[in-house]
Amino acid sequence: MGNRKTVSIAVAVLLALATVAPAAASPGAQTTSRRTLSLEQAKKMASGPRSALFDDDDWATEFISGTVTPDGGLWQDAWVAAIAIHDDGGGWEAAGTGEVASDGTYRIGLWAGPGTYRVAFFDMGNVYEDVYYKDALTPEAGTDVAVAAGQTVTGIDQTLTPLPETMIAGNVYFEGAPPPPPGSVEVVGMQYLYDAEEGAWDWWWVSFNTVKADGSYRLHLRSPGTYRVGFWDYTGAFAEVYYKDAADVESATDVSVDETGTTVAGIDQTMTVVPSKVLAGKNRYATAAAVSREAFPEEFYGTVVLATGENWPDALVASPLAGVSWAPLLLTRKGSLPGETLNEILRLQPFEVVIVGSYDAVSLATEVNLRLLSDVPVVRRLNGRDRYETAALVAHETLARMWEETADGAIVVSGETYADAMAAGPPAVWTGTPILLTRKDTLPAVTARWLKKRKVSETLVVGGTAAVGKGVAAQLPDVTRVGGRNRYGTAVALARHSASEYGMSTQMFGVASGEDFPDGLVAGPLLGWQGRCLLLMRAWQPSGETLSFLGSSEVAGLTFFGGEAALAPWVVDELLDAAGLPPVYGWDDGDWDDF
Numbered sequence: 001m002g003n004r005k006t007v008s009i010a011v012a013v014l015l016a017l018a019t020v021a022p023a024a025a026s027p028g029a030q031t032t033s034r035r036t037l038s039l040e041q042a043k044k045m046a047s048g049p050r051s052a053l054f055d056d057d058d059w060a061t062e063f064i065s066g067t068v069t070p071d072g073g074l075w076q077d078a079w080v081a082a083i084a085i086h087d088d089g090g091g092w093e094a095a096g097t098g099e100v101a102s103d104g105t106y107r108i109g110l111w112a113g114p115g116t117y118r119v120a121f122f123d124m125g126n127v128y129e130d131v132y133y134k135d136a137l138t139p140e141a142g143t144d145v146a147v148a149a150g151q152t153v154t155g156i157d158q159t160l161t162p163l164p165e166t167m168i169a170g171n172v173y174f175e176g177a178p179p180p181p182p183g184s185v186e187v188v189g190m191q192y193l194y195d196a197e198e199g200a201w202d203w204w205w206v207s208f209n210t211v212k213a214d215g216s217y218r219l220h221l222r223s224p225g226t227y228r229v230g231f232w233d234y235t236g237a238f239a240e241v242y243y244k245d246a247a248d249v250e251s252a253t254d255v256s257v258d259e260t261g262t263t264v265a266g267i268d269q270t271m272t273v274v275p276s277k278v279l280a281g282k283n284r285y286a287t288a289a290a291v292s293r294e295a296f297p298e299e300f301y302g303t304v305v306l307a308t309g310e311n312w313p314d315a316l317v318a319s320p321l322a323g324v325s326w327a328p329l330l331l332t333r334k335g336s337l338p339g340e341t342l343n344e345i346l347r348l349q350p351f352e353v354v355i356v357g358s359y360d361a362v363s364l365a366t367e368v369n370l371r372l373l374s375d376v377p378v379v380r381r382l383n384g385r386d387r388y389e390t391a392a393l394v395a396h397e398t399l400a401r402m403w404e405e406t407a408d409g410a411i412v413v414s415g416e417t418y419a420d421a422m423a424a425g426p427p428a429v430w431t432g433t434p435i436l437l438t439r440k441d442t443l444p445a446v447t448a449r450w451l452k453k454r455k456v457s458e459t460l461v462v463g464g465t466a467a468v469g470k471g472v473a474a475q476l477p478d479v480t481r482v483g484g485r486n487r488y489g490t491a492v493a494l495a496r497h498s499a500s501e502y503g504m505s506t507q508m509f510g511v512a513s514g515e516d517f518p519d520g521l522v523a524g525p526l527l528g529w530q531g532r533c534l535l536l537m538r539a540w541q542p543s544g545e546t547l548s549f550l551g552s553s554e555v556a557g558l559t560f561f562g563g564e565a566a567l568a569p570w571v572v573d574e575l576l577d578a579a580g581l582p583p584v585y586g587w588d589d590g591d592w593d594d595f
Contacts (some may be wrong), residue, residue, distance in 0.1 A: 060096065060109030060403070062147045066156035068104045068121060070128060075102060075211055077220055079125040080160070080189075082106040084117040085139055092118075092139045109403055114149040118142035121158050126207050126220035128160035135159075140287035152300050155470075157362040164261040168219040172211045172231060175509050176273030177457045177556030180235045182213040184531065185271070188230045189219045190249055203228070203249045224259055228252040231269050236530040237508045237556050238271040245270070273556045274586040276576060280563040282307045284518035285331050285338040287562055292328035292344050295526045299349040303327035307356045308340070308369070310334055312517040314357030316413075316421040317394045317437065319524030321354065321382075323429030324401045326529075329522045332362055337369050344376045352378035357392055359383070387415050388437050388444040395434030395450060402432055406455040411435045412447070412476060413462045419487035420463035422520035422534060426510070427498040429528020433460075451477065463490055487514050488543035495533035495549070503531070510534045511575060512566070514543070519562035532559075542571050547578045555579040 084096035095112035100121070110117070119133040119142070132142035133156055147153050172185060189207035206227075211217045219229065229243040229252070244251035257264050279294055281287040288309070295548055305322040307315035309331030322329040328348065330341050345353065353376050355362050361383075371379050382397055384390040399407055411428050413421040415437030415515075428435050436447050451459070459476040461468050464483035473479050482497045483491040491514070498504040510527040512520035514536030527534055535546050550558075558579060560567055576583060 003107055011282060029047075036201065038517055043394065060111055061150050061178045062110040062114050063107050063152040064096070064110065064117065064119060064145055064147060064156050065098075065107040065152060065154050066103070066158065068100050068106060069158055070104075070159070075104075076127075077125045077218060078123050078127040078160075079208075080121060080123045080128070081121045082108055083122060084108045084110055084112075084145075085120055086112065086115060086117050087139075106569060110147060114147050114151070117145045117147060119145060119156055119158075121160060123160065125209060126163065126222050131158060131160060133158050137162045142339070146429045162489075163220070163222065165263065166221045166224065166257060166260050167263040168221065168227060168229060168255055168257065168267050169263055169265045170217060170267035170269065171215045172217060173215060173268070173270045174238060174273075175270050177237060178554060179215065180233055180237050181503055181531070182506070183210045184233060184235045185211040185238070186232045186234065187211060187217045188232065189221065189227045190230060191225060191227055206421055207437055218263075221257060224257045224262075227255045227257065229255060229267055229269070231271055233271060233510060234530065235505050236532070236559075237273060237505065239273055239274050241269060242448075253513050276558045276560070276581055278560040278567075278584055279523075279571075280561070280567075282563065283338075283340070285333075287339040287519055288329065288331045288522040289340045289344040291522045291526055291561065292330060292348070295328055296348060297463075299347060301349055301351050304345055304348060304350045304376075305329045305352045305356060306332055306353050307521070308332060308334060308360065308361040309338075309360060309518050312418040312521075314361040314383070314390050315517070315521055316387070316415070316418055317391040317435045318356045319403070319425030319528065320398045320428040320432070320434050320520065321356065321394050322525040323431055323528045324337065324398055325354075327354075327525070329525050331518055331522065332366055334361060335363050335365060337366050337373070342370075342373055345370075345376065350376055352376065352380065354397075355379065355381040355383075357381075357383055357390060384446070389446045391415070391435065391437040391561050392446045392450040395436055395454075397437050398432075398434045399454065407456045408436060408456070409433050409568070410451060410454075410456045411460045411462060412438055412468065412472075414438065414440060416440060417443075417467065418517040418521075419514050419536065420467055420490055422512070422514075422517060422524070423487075423491040423494050423536065424462045425521065425524025426527035426532060426534050427460075427494065427502060427504065428533055429525050430498070430504055431502055438468055438472050440467060441471060443472045447473065448454040457469060462494055486545070488538075489545040491534060491536045492545050492549045495535060505531045508558070509550075509555065510559045510561060511537055511546075511572075512561040513537060513539055515539055516566065519566055523559075523561040527559075537567065537575065539566055540568050540571065542578075546575065550575060550579040553579070555581065557581065558584075560584065 006381050080100035082098045083094050085092045086095050096108040096110040098104045098106040098108040121131050134143045136142040187209050188205050190203045191206050193204045207219045228249050232240050242249050244253045246252040279290045282291045303325040305318050305327045307318045332341050382393045384393050411424050413431050414426050458478040461481040484493045499506045509532055510523050513525050
């Protein structure tokens with residue numbers, strides 16, 4: 001299985017890409033700089049896809065690599081991005097980016113192709129000074145790195161110099177449930193700064209770090225000043241909060257840091273558990289839109305993945321693609337685009353829509369209407385001759401969006417039923433692992449070729465031998481099988497496996513109907529980003545496997561996906577009772593009423 005990359009690193013790289021040089025400001029105004037990003041932009045970019053920044057059709061074939069050495073040998077709290085920049089006459093622009101690993105190595109893929117570059121090293125953790133290769137303080141003073149077509153230039157090494165330790169520090173306490181896994185709660189320092197480009201003042205993210213296992217945190221700062229501090233839990237178990245006990249940054253309490261080299265300690269905050277909730281609409285298309293709004297409350301200019309809501313085979317494997325693209329997964333009818341879906345696309349203003357499935361699943365007329373009515377710049381389609389080839393194409397695209405050509409692992413599920421693939425969606429998103437389909441007794445040739453070509457070394461088979469036969473499993477590399485007596489037991493078994501093997505939540509879960517596919521399908525990306533697994537339930541009677549699991553676990557909250565037709569209120573009540581949780585709100589003629 002692939003390794004999950006933290007949101008913090010993704011944000012660090014995107015922060016560094018925001019701009020390279022500060023814009024001119026109004027006289028006397030405190031302005032934003034390369035390393036700052038507005039609060040709203042930061043949140044968008046934290047959930048924003050690479051496709052909003054890069055052309056997914058262009059594979060990098062030129063690279064710059066090297067080793068970064070911290071002066072003093074300490075990486076603690078540092079989040080370093082290596083950025084290739086060039087000046088094409090309009091100022092310095094980013095042309096490639098790479099993460100600096102814990103061993104100091106990095107590799108930058110140059111999407112701009114061969115050319116002459118300079119390399120910047122930016123620490124978003126504010127532990128080390130910004131520097132340009134070799135030992136330059138400005139891009140103009142940096143040393144050129146010439147890259148020929150198809151070349152990887154190595155040995156572009158750099159030493160980082162630590163900044164004076166100017167910090168805000170404190171402890172975070174958790175109320176209502178056990179603490180989330182270490183590294184899942186992010187602490188951000190913000191300042192109210194002037195954006196010359198927009199001609200407006202706004203709250204900007206200027207420092208961030210994660211809360212350690214003991215609940216402590218440290219925010220490194222570039223300079224003294226007045227700050228506000230926010231706390232975000234990316235598992236979704238605990239509510240976003242700002243020091244002291246404020247719901248938003250505007251009402252937060254100032255933290256003043258008066259001198260360079262000083263630490264303001266005792267900035268403590270308690271985070272409270274988020275209550276259970278229901279995400280639903282009047283139909284499956286409206287439910288998908290409701291899930292999208294939960295994940296992306298504002299327009300985000302990224303990618304939308306679109307699949308059929310009428311038949312499951314082509315749609316089954318869409319979750320990992322949406323997950324790595326940081327994209328909502330919306331549904332459509334074959335022959336027409338539902339109003340709920342169109343309205344959500346118009347609200348999101350995406351850069352591209354990727355249609356998953358053949359013209360038998362999403363017709364050409366629907367695609368044409370999407371292009372005409374939404375004005376989306378890019379509409380693409382991934383479709384094979386059958387569900388197995390479509391799955392392989394989607395798996396290829398999933399790897400491409402992670403800039404990978406090979407895969408350590410793959411998830412293999414039945415292509416002849418939908419339940420196991422639904423449950424596999426969140427772990428696939430969390431780990432960045434593609435989902436492939438198989439017949440029960442025959443491994444499709446296209447699936448076997450994909451596994452071999454991508455050099456997959458291990459596979460997770462989700463489902464019992466009634467779904468994926470022993471003969472098929474014997475043809476797969478290094479198989480781990482997770483299954484149960486039925487689809488409900490398989491979902492429970494996968495939740496246990498994902499918690500122990502991949503670090504997914506043991507406190508927060510999603511719940512959807514196991515008797516139909518749409519609601520569980522669209523839940524996959526959101527749950528995967530939150531590190532939560534999906535449990536399944538019958539519409540009119542609770543599953544014994546699910547009830548038993550909830551009753552034996554320390555559950556902090558449940559998110560239910562689907563309206564009353566999919567999830568009967570009394571069944572929801574029984575699941576909440578089993579978990580020891582208070583009531584949520586249920587579906588009644590389009591409004592949510594207390595059960």
